[in-house]
Amino acid sequence: MTGRTRDREVVAAAVIQGRRLLLAQRTRPPELAGLWELPGGKVEPGESPADAVHRELLEELGVEVTVGERIGADVPLRDGLVLRAYRAELIRGTPRALDHAALCWVDARELREIALVGNDRGWLPDLVTLLGG
């Protein structure tokens, strides 16, 4: 196959309030079900990463956010996808698990102990720092 000039991006949002980070528990696919992630999803064609964070959090959590700076390193995924994390700040609504099994707010200590999806584990030091841990 030829013609792919850029990796397609998956955005993941670090929503922090006080000293806690919002995590969402995946329901699918089976190998990821039960593990915790930063909410987000694939950037659609023609969409900016910030627009994708905004759309995904509205769809998945029913909230509006403003999107901030990048966090941590790029994580290469399969099929030419690259996973990137961004800070996001809640501006309207209370997060609800519309597309996840559950949500939780974790502090730095809880974050180190929770079962994150494998691809997100490299962000732990960056996230812990943001939480003041």
Ligand SMILES: Nc1nc2c([nH]c(=O)n2[C@H]2C[C@H](O)[C@@H](COP(=O)(O)OP(=O)(O)OP(=O)(O)O)O2)c(=O)[nH]1
């Ligand atoms: N949203 C999100 N996806 C992640 C994270 N870590 C990680 O490896 N992934 C992977 C899981 C999936 O293979 C892919 C994103 O899938 P998704 O199911 O959240 O995205 P989407 O809503 O656009 O999915 P779809 O309906 O098109 O399948 O990235 C993370 O922290 N957040």
